[in-house]
Amino acid sequence: MRTLTVDSLNPAIKNVQYAVRGELAIKAEKYRVDLKDANHGLPFDKVISSNIGNPQQKGLDQPPITFTRQVAALTEWPALADLAPGVFPKDVVARAKELSEEIGSIGAYSHSQGVPLIRKSVAKFIEERDGYPSDPNQIFLTAGASAGVTLFINMLITPPNSGILIPIPQYPLYTATLAQYNGIGLPYYLDESSGWSTSVASIEAALEKAQKEGVAAKALVIINPGNPTGAVLDETTQEELVKLCEKHSLVLLADEVYQANLHQPEKYTFTSFKKVVSRLQSPVPLVSFHSISKGVSGExxxxxxxxxxxxxxxxxxALIYKMVSIGLCxxxxxxxxxxxxVRPPKAGDESYELWKKETDTTHAALKSRTRTMAARLNALPGVFCVDSPGALYLFPQITLSAKVQEVARAAGKEPDAFYSLALLDETGICVVPGSGFGQKEGEWHYRLTCLCPGVDEYVGKLEKFHKGFVEKYGL
Amino acid sequence: MRTLTVDSLNPAIKNVQYAVRGELAIKAEKYRVDLKDANHGLPFDKVISSNIGNPQQKGLDQPPITFTRQVAALTEWPALADLAPGVFPKDVVARAKELSEEIGSIGAYSHSQGVPLIRKSVAKFIEERDGYPSDPNQIFLTAGASAGVTLFINMLITPPNSGILIPIPQYPLYTATLAQYNGIGLPYYLDESSGWSTSVASIEAALEKAQKEGVAAKALVIINPGNPTGAVLDETTQEELVKLCEKHSLVLLADEVYQANLHQPEKYTFTSFKKVVSRLQSPVPLVSFHSISKGVSGExxxxxxxxxxxxxxxxxxALIYKMVSIGLCxxxxxxxxxxxxVRPPKAGDESYELWKKETDTTHAALKSRTRTMAARLNALPGVFCVDSPGALYLFPQITLSAKVQEVARAAGKEPDAFYSLALLDETGICVVPGSGFGQKEGEWHYRLTCLCPGVDEYVGKLEKFHKGFVEKYGL
Known part of the structure; x- marks a missing residue:
């Protein structure tokens, strides 16, 4: 028989790139295994996975919310409420009972769209957040935001000539999924000099280019708060974006998974696109994505x-329902x-005080860490870092000398990938090069998370490495 | 702006069909809601969802395995081991501790391929089952078998002229996913008269037809034990199938999710394709899928x-790793x-007795129910039902008169869908018409699960309905 080779597979698969778990992350995993050997010979004693927003990862400091885990434990084994009397707070017991009665066994498939009671809870959460009605029948529970985004890209793209507008820099889920479904990414650039702001003009430019190239733009992706930028949109810009979608008949895909990660709430607040679309009474088809993986939940x-x-x-x-039903639930x-x-403990509930303390602590830690890290990175030679008001990341720009660029190209690497690889090899810190998110020609960045507990040790390592790198290769 | 219409979406999406959660299932859900109204006016007082192999569904009788749920509860909230001393068996506490130490928080993303320790457990399970080595690096943990199947169909299909051989009748995941990825289903027919057996000749015929039509066959799907048929393959046939894959350079996709659902183990035993491929030292690329949703696990x-x-x-x-990493974990x-x-309690462990009792009870219940149902269905006029030795279903053939066919066509339905709809309307029992799985032209079937607790009441309803239907429309 003929051997199965990569060339015999769907060529779209070969084109997919996903840097967040790419070469660097794989090497970091290998280092983690190597470190178990006492004679590892590595110049560091732990790997810090700063490549991915994974708050509860080993060695990081965002603990799970106790309320969530208690409810989960009781729905796993409902007999516990009687077997361990007094161990669970009353509101936890009540919530678990309510969920168990609605769901039955959590080992059963649920409604493909998600448990109806939970969709009602989501609708209520949205109504309270926005002040506009929300319909549980228009809500689909998912296995994280990625699953939902993938579904819409699959549904909206008709190969070979349709595309989706994506911000640059972007979370590479979008380019990866577009490649997977033979869609075309239509990049529009965010403006780093004004805190990674989004402008209608840059999107219009991308649309014009697409039209010239015969590509039909199907949708506009907005990530708010931004990933990797952390930028938070203001309502005026949001209104302009909705009107732009109206003008060009675009579906608006609003990735709002970082809506609860706001570090400067006195200055930057989150407004959902659902609220803006509702207020404008706009006919724009909008899909807004949320997740339990980020925020203070981090699950x-x-x-x-x-x-x-x-x-x-x-x-x-109905078509969306059909598609999600293939995956069962x-x-x-x-x-x-x-x-x-979406339904945390309320003041007066037995769990409230602990919940409040836990979530306040997480918010405060993220806020202070983000600010400290941005300040210290900005103090380094050849580094410019927007002080991100949202999300979990910083995306510093780094000046890389002609010499670095030359050495990197000779090694077959993008210069920022070369920098990031050197950082990993020397410090055990794994970041993602800017080239994985997209950036302007001739600019270099990397993304790192603001999740590491010992900020002094963490940034200290970054600083030491950077200074050594600059010394070696010049600015 | 232009309204978003179905016609503006990817046409592949429109072509997808998935009967297991289709029209009948949606109507059944509606009835379930209607029944909450005391004046529902329906001729039944409960809906029995026999359309889907969902063992722990409300009203069914396969309880979860206590060991699994205890381990799950402890990994959700590890503090429970100390807070509720003596509540958890010792082996449960040890297992949860081992898993928690390896995984860290279960709220963190794991390795995209699955937790290494768990992949090692899977490899050991496979080795003990087959007597051949298994490598954890070749194992990917998934969100159920469907997720894995979808990935391979996406990877193997290069539109527009490639296809995959699928059994008829088949589990509609295959046709649905092929439609989604613009692949071509290449049907080969199972032989009902010999207990839904699989023959190389029928696959060769399908391959010949594909070649004539210019379609490149990329893979062969085998479902063993069969869904919806329940047939269990013998090793001789399996060897022939492996050789056929060698001859035609096909990837073998072995859907083995029902490997633990065997009702006549004295006569029909399960042999994995991994074992056959290993014994033959065959170079055939094989993917074997397993799941926790079926068997006695039912999760x-x-x-x-x-x-x-x-x-x-x-x-x-590495390519597969890249693709699964986009979905994170x-x-x-x-x-x-x-x-x-894959690592249940062993004799001598504190949990063993209960685990043994629970799993024995489930096996015995499925076995006796399947046999009783097949016998009673076979006693009905115009019904022929293979006494299924495996899986969770029966797939009876029903004779439908010319009159039924005429009335059904007039109502825009396939005759077996018409029959199934009438069954639902009269009894509240939801099955899936054979047309959702594929069948020979002019034959009619339906699939029902063998999961309902009160077999007398359940089959009694089926019998009464069928007799009335035959009386009304003739045979």
Whole structure:
């Protein structure tokens, strides 16, 4: 028989790139294994995975919310409420009972769209957040935001000539999924000099280019708060963006998974696109994605999230239902995580004080760490870092000398990948090169998370490495 | 702006069909809601969802395995071991501790391929089952078997002229996913008269037809034990199938999720394709899928499973890794479910007796129910039902008169869909018409699960309905 080779596979698969878990992350995993050997000979004693927003990762300091885990434990084994009397707070017991009665066994498939009661909780959360109605029938629970985004890219793209507008820099889920489905990424550039702001002009330019190239733009992706930028949109810009979608008949895909990660709430607040579309009474088809993986929830491993459709016909909702039903249902433990996120303990509930303390601590830690890290990175030679008001990341720009560029190219690497690889090899810190997110020609960045506990040690290592690198290669 | 219509979407999406959760299932859900109204006016008082193999569904009688749920509860909230001393068996506490130490928080993303320790457990399970080596690096944990199957169809299909051989009748995941990825289903027919047996001749015929039509066959799907048929392959046939894959350079996709559902183990035993390929030292690239949703585990809602690749190059394994990494990781609670399935309590462990009792009870119930149902269905006029030795279903053939066919066509329905709809309307029992799985022209079937607790009441309803239907429309 002929051997199965990469060339015999769907060529779209070969084109997919996903830097967040790419070469560097794989090497970091290898180092982690190597470190178990006492004679590892590596110049560091731990690997810090700063490549991915994974708050509960080993060695990081965002603990799970106790309320969520207690509810989860009780729905796993409901007999516990009687077997361990007094161990669970009353509101936890009540919530678990309510969920168990609705769901039955959490080992059963749920409704493909998600447990109806939990979708009602999500709708109520959205209504309270925005002040506009939300319909549980337009809400789909998912295995995290990625699953929802993938579905819409698959649904919207008709190969070979359709594309989706994506911000640059962007979270590479978008380019990876576009490649997978033979869609064309239509990049529009965010403006680093004004805090990574989004402008209608840059999107119009991208649309014009697409039209010239015969590519039909199907949708506009907005990540707010931004990933990797951390930028938070103001309402005026959001209104302009909605109007732009109206003008060009674009579906608006609003990735709002970082809506609870706001580090300068006195200056930058989050407004959902659902609110803006509702207020403008716009007919723009909007999909807004949320997740339990980020925010103060940080429950990545559960795989939970939702998307809400606005201005979608019943016929298309039925089509979405059909598509999600092939995957049977989102993980029930993720759905329970969604319920806990959108319906946290209220003042007066037995769990409230602990919940408040835990979430306040996480917010404060992220805020202070982000600010400290940005300040110290900015103090380094050849580094410029926007002081990110949202999300979990910083995306510093680094000046890389002609010499670095030459050495990197000779090694077959992008210069920022070369920098990041050297950082990993020397310090055990794994970041993602800017080339994985997209950036302007001739600029170099990397993304790192603001999740590491010992900020002094962490940034100290970054500083020491950077200074040594500059010394070696010049500025 | 232009409204978003179905016609503006990817046309592949429109072509997808998935009957298991289609029209009938949606109507059944509606009835379930209607029944909450005291004046529902329906001729039944409960809906029985026999359309889907969902063992832990409300009203069904397969309880979760206590060991699995105890381990899950402890990994959700590890403090419980100390807070509720003596509540958890010692082996549960030890397992949860081992998993928690390896995984860290279950709220963190795991390795995209699945927790290394759990992949090692899977490899050991496979080795003990087959007597041949298994490599954890060739194993990928998944969110259920469906997620894995979808990935391979996406990877193997290069539109517009490639296809995959699928059995008829088949589980509609295959046709649905092929439609989604613009692949071509190449049907080969199973032989009902010999217990739904698989023959090389029918596959060769399908291959010949494909070649004439210019379609490149990329893979052969085998479902063993069969869904919806319940047939269990013998080793001789399996060897022939492996040789056929060699001859035609086909990837063998072995859907083995029902490997633990065997109702006549004295006569029909399960042999994995991994074992056959290993024994023959065949170079056939094999992917075997398993799941925690079926068997005696029945943990559908957790979304857990795995696939093992055999004879795949490192380069292709790296490609698979890249693709699964875009989805970040399989649900950790599903991964823990996999660990509990492949590493159940052993004789001497504190949990063993209960585990043995629970799993024996489930096996016995399925076995006796399947046999009783097949016998009683076979006693009905115009019904022929293979006494299924495996899986969770029966797939009876029903004779439908010319009159039924005429009335059905007039109502725009396939005759078996018309029959199934009438069954639902009269009894509240939801089955899936054979047309959703594929069948020979002019034959009619339906699939029902053998999961309902009160077999007398359940089959009694089916019998009464069928007799009335035959009386009304003739045979």
């Amino acid at each position: 990545c491993g559960r795989r939970g999230g939702y998307f809400e459709c606005t201005n979608f016909s019943e016929e298309i909702i 989102p993980p029930v433990s993720g759905q329970i995580g969604v319920d806990c996120m | 559908c809602g957790r979304r857990g499973g795995y696939f093992e690749c055999t004879n795949f190059s490192e380069e292709i394994i 399989p649900p950790v609670s599903g991964q823990i479910g996999v660990d509990c399935m």
